Amino acid sequence: MTAPVASKIRVLIAKPGLDGHDRGAKVVARALRDGGCEVIYTGIRQTPEMIAEAALQEDVDVVGLSILSGAHLELFPRVVAELKKRKVDDVLLFCGGIIPEEDTKALEDLGFSAIFRPGTNTQDIVKFVNEHVKK
Amino acid sequence: MDDLVERFLGGERRALARILSRVENQTPEGRDYLRQLYPHTGKAQTIGVTGGAGSGKSTLTGALAAEYRRRGQTVGIIAVDPSSPFTQGAILGDRIRMQDLLFDPGVFVRSMASRGALGGLAPSLDDCVAVMDAFGFDVVIIETVGAGQDEVEIAGSALTTVLVNNPGTGDDIQALKAGIIEIADVLVVNKADHPGADVLVSQLQAVLSLAPAGSRRPKIVKTTAIKGEGLAEVADAVAEHRAWLESSGTLARQRSEDVRHQVLSIARAIVLERIRATTPEEDLMALVGRVVARELDPHTAAERLAAAVAR
Numbered sequence: 001m002t003a004p005v006a007s008k009i010r011v012l013i014a015k016p017g018l019d020g021h022d023r024g025a026k027v028v029a030r031a032l033r034d035g036g037c038e039v040i041y042t043g044i045r046q047t048p049e050m051i052a053e054a055a056l057q058e059d060v061d062v063v064g065l066s067i068l069s070g071a072h073l074e075l076f077p078r079v080v081a082e083l084k085k086r087k088v089d090d091v092l093l094f095c096g097g098i099i100p101e102e103d104t105k106a107l108e109d110l111g112f113s114a115i116f117r118p119g120t121n122t123q124d125i126v127k128f129v130n131e132h133v134k135k
Numbered sequence: 136m137d138d139l140v141e142r143f144l145g146g147e148r149r150a151l152a153r154i155l156s157r158v159e160n161q162t163p164e165g166r167d168y169l170r171q172l173y174p175h176t177g178k179a180q181t182i183g184v185t186g187g188a189g190s191g192k193s194t195l196t197g198a199l200a201a202e203y204r205r206r207g208q209t210v211g212i213i214a215v216d217p218s219s220p221f222t223q224g225a226i227l228g229d230r231i232r233m234q235d236l237l238f239d240p241g242v243f244v245r246s247m248a249s250r251g252a253l254g255g256l257a258p259s260l261d262d263c264v265a266v267m268d269a270f271g272f273d274v275v276i277i278e279t280v281g282a283g284q285d286e287v288e289i290a291g292s293a294l295t296t297v298l299v300n301n302p303g304t305g306d307d308i309q310a311l312k313a314g315i316i317e318i319a320d321v322l323v324v325n326k327a328d329h330p331g332a333d334v335l336v337s338q339l340q341a342v343l344s345l346a347p348a349g350s351r352r353p354k355i356v357k358t359t360a361i362k363g364e365g366l367a368e369v370a371d372a373v374a375e376h377r378a379w380l381e382s383s384g385t386l387a388r389q390r391s392e393d394v395r396h397q398v399l400s401i402a403r404a405i406v407l408e409r410i411r412a413t414t415p416e417e418d419l420m421a422l423v424g425r426v427v428a429r430e431l432d433p434h435t436a437a438e439r440l441a442a443a444v445a446r
Contacts, residue, residue: 007160008223008248033224038248043231053237054230057244059152087149 008038009133011062014051015044016079019069024097028064028116028125035126037062048075052082060091061133064125067097073106080110092132096120140171143270148243151270155245158266159259169262175269179211182274182373183289185255185315186299188281191325195299195360195369196278197233200242202366203274209241211267214278215257218248225249229278243272254288255279261292261397282315290318291393294386295376297321297369300339302331307338311345319353321372327357327365351379409444 013029015022022044029039040058042050055063063083065076076095083091095107096116107115114128142150154172157165184196193214200210214229227246236242245267247257256279257263267275279289290296298319310316324335336355343352354372358365380386422439425431 007156007162008225008250010156029226033219033226034222036222036224038218038225038227038246040227040230040246043228043234050234050237056149057152058227058230058246059156 008036009062009129010038010040010058010060011064011129012040012042012051012055012058012060013064013066014042014046014054015066016046016048016051016075017067017069017071018045019067020044021068022066024068025064025066027122028066028096031122031126032129035123035130037126037129048078048082051079052086052088055083055091056086056088062092062094062129065093065095067095067099070098072097072099073103076107076112077110092129094125094128096125137168137171140168143168143172144175146271148240151243151266152245155263155266158262159247159257161259161262165262169265172266172269175271176265177268179264179268179272179275180373180377181264181268181277181293181295183277183279183293183296184299185279185282185286185289185296186323186325187283187301187304190281190299190301191358191360192278192281192299193229193232195297195323195325195358195366196229196276197236198358198360198363198366199369200233200236200274200276201363202370204236204239204241206370208273209271210236210243211270211272211275212236212242212244212278213247213260213263213267213275214244215247215249215255215260215280217280218250220251223250243267243270249280253286255282255286256288256292264292284312284314287315287318291396294380294389295320295373297323297373299323299325300335301326302329302335304335307342310339310342316342320376321369322353322355323365323369324355324357325360328359328362332357351383406441406444410440413444414440 011032013025015025029041032039040060042054065079093112094114095112099115099117104115113132116125139150139153143154154168158169184192186192196212200212203210216225216227216229218225225248227248229246230244233244249257252258264275264277277293296318298315300322322339324332336357339355346352354375356365356368356372358369422436426433426436
């Protein structure tokens with residue numbers, strides 16, 4: 001029998017909502033690529049349904065959401081609900097962007113394991129993903 | 136039967152996604168799933184879409200899938216993007232061009248990284264195509280990594296190969312060369328709204344007319360995939376090729392050639408793995424050192440490694 005191909009951590013990086021500022025998402029995608037992950041990048045203006053469906057089809061280990069519009073408390077619960085609806089209940093969730101400190105608790109309660117705000121070192125994100133993925 | 140296989144055969148998409156991961160990673164579990172599912176394969180029409188980076192493969196793949204949906208057929212898509220040779224990481228971005236298909240329960244898109252495979256494919260590609268086939272998709276489209284002149288391996292993984300060309304990318308000598316153009320069963324001139332499309336079509340026609348008498352000439356189809364133009368003609372050309380495969384008796388031969396190649400390449404991987412498993416790293420490096428010092432040539436060194444397993 002041939003040896004298994006080394007499995008890779010698969011990460012979906014998605015931008016829910018209507019803001020089109022995807023530089024942060026691209027920087028994070030690139031950092032994770034350089035960290036050895038397989039990153040599925042779905043681009044801007046994704047609905048919660050689109051993100052959850054992509055996570056299901058790609059069988060990702062991690063979903064990272066980037067948002068700068070301020071609609072995170074509106075959109076993130078819907079992403080989580082759509083994931084649950086599809087029984088995608090074992091992915092590691094993190095988010096980043098313009099997210100006020102006072103919303104931290106609400107996002108943690110939703111299941112987000114980390115929030116990366118402006119000024120984050122991308123290596124911290126790579127480290128976080130590597131340490132937290134249930135492989 | 137395994138619960139996951141049962142759910143898979145019951146049409147559950149999450150089970151399909153999970154099995155694809157196990158099979159892609161070539162885990163013992165994945166092998167077992169493949170063994171169980173293989174009897175359900177062989178029904179799908181498999182189509183390879185290949186061409187240069189930025190030629191419009193993803194957009195064309197998405198638009199072609201939409202065309203098959205209009206024809207009432209279900210579609211599985213496997214889109215391959217390159218892995219980094221340095222970090223083994225990858226950005227898989229083909230889905231971006233296929234967003235319209237996302238909520239169609241008759242379509243399933245899976246991205247794969249090339250993980251060091253050559254030819255624009257991925258190491259477990261054929262196995263993943265088999266899984267999609269077993270799930271019951273009528274059509275499975277494989278989109279390769281951006282290909283250059285020589286990435287012909289896709290022809291062994293799909294029954295019909297669609298080569299995507301663009302206007303303004305070379306003269307008729309390019310079309311005359313050996314290599315990727317020879318494996319095209321359907322030649323698409325995409326971005327046909329750009330200048331030079333008709334010139335490219337006539338150059339391709341002129342080169343095809345030089346083929347030996349009696350050989351099958353691929354159909355040339357102009358598309359503007361981003362506007363959804365020309366896709367019905369592509370699907371028709373694929374169907375026409377499929378009909379020719381059947382009527383000419385080529386289908387059975389091609390299937391057995393493809394499987395022969397597949398079995399041999401798996402056997403090659405097994406032998407290599409045995410060599411790796413039975414040769415201590417120090418022994419391997421000692422042999423490498425002798426080649427570096429020019430005491431041995433690489434072939435002699437390789438023969439010694441192989442001989443150790445043969446015994």
